[in-house]
Each structure stands twice: as structure tokens, then as C-alpha cells.
Amino acid sequence: MAIRELKVCLLxxxxxxxxxxxxxxxxxxxxxxxSPTIGASFLTKTVPCGNELHKFLIWDTAGQERCxxxxxxxxxxxxxxxxxL
Ligand SMILES: Nc1nc2c(ncn2[C@@H]2O[C@H](COP(=O)(O)OP(=O)(O)O)[C@@H](O)[C@H]2O)c(=O)[nH]1
Ligand SMILES: [Mg+2]
Numbered sequence: 001m002a003i004r005e006l007k008v009c010l011l012x013x014x015x016x017x018x019x020x021x022x023x024x025x026x027x028x029x030x031x032x033x034x035s036p037t038i039g040a041s042f043l044t045k046t047v048p049c050g051n052e053l054h055k056f057l058i059w060d061t062a063g064q065e066r067c068x069x070x071x072x073x074x075x076x077x078x079x080x081x082x083x084x085l
Contacts (some may be wrong), residue, residue: 001052003046012065022060037062 010018019037023029027043039062046055 001048001051001055003032003055004049005055005057007057007059009059012062012063016063019060020062022058025056026058 010022012018014036019034019072020030022041022043023031028041030059037060041060043058043060044055045058046053048054
């Protein structure tokens with residue numbers, strides 16, 4: 001079965017729920033006491049989609065990035081921005 005890689009980068013202010021969204025997507029879990037992200041974290045999740053497997057490569061940023069990630073941004077295929085929930 002073919003594997004398609006999808007790169008995802010979450011951007012948004014600290015505390016708006018980026019890591020919680022990732023946790024729900026990857027582990028189907030919500031943690032009321034989730035730890036603040038330091039720097040950035042990287043997670044993957046593979047889900048079947050038709051005749052393919054879609055492998056999500058997820059960069060979850062800390063929320064304080066302004067310029068550091070500009071060089072990374074160009075290579076990502078999907079950006080999710082979050083506002084205060
Ligand atoms: N009530 C509620 N709290 C949330 C939700 N999503 C995240 N939180 C809480 O908001 C806080 C910050 O979430 P976090 O995912 O760490 O935000 P991040 O800094 O953007 O990664 C944590 O205490 C979470 O438990 C939500 O949908 N509902
Ligand atoms: Mg976080």
C-alpha cells in the first residue's frame with residue numbers, strides 16, 4: 001500500500017490549544033494538565049485513506065516563534081493556525 005507523507009506545522013500563540021489538538025488527533029486523548037511545549041515537538045500519525053496510507057508529519061511549535069521558522073515554513077504543505085479557544 002502506498003504511503004503519502006503530509007507535512008503539518010501548527011502555529012499560534014502559546015496556550016491557544018495547539019498541542020491539545022495534536023494530542024487529540026494522534027492519541028485521541030485530551031489532557032487537562034498538558035505540559036507547555038518547549039521549542040517544538042514532532043509527532044507522526046498514519047491513517048488509512050482509500051488505497052493509500054496517509055502519514056502526517058506534525059511539527060507542534062511552542063508559540064513564540066516569529067522568524068525562526070520562516071525557513072521551515074516553505075517546505076510544509078499544511079499550516080494550522082489557532083486562536084484562543
Ligand atoms: N476547555 C478547554 N481547554 C482546552 C482546550 N484545548 C486546550 N485546552 C487547555 O488550554 C491549555 C493550553 O493548551 P495547549 O494545548 O498546551 O496550548 P498550546 O500552548 O497552544 O500548545 C491547557 O490547559 C489545555 O488543557 C479545549 O478545547 N477546551
Ligand atoms: Mg504546545
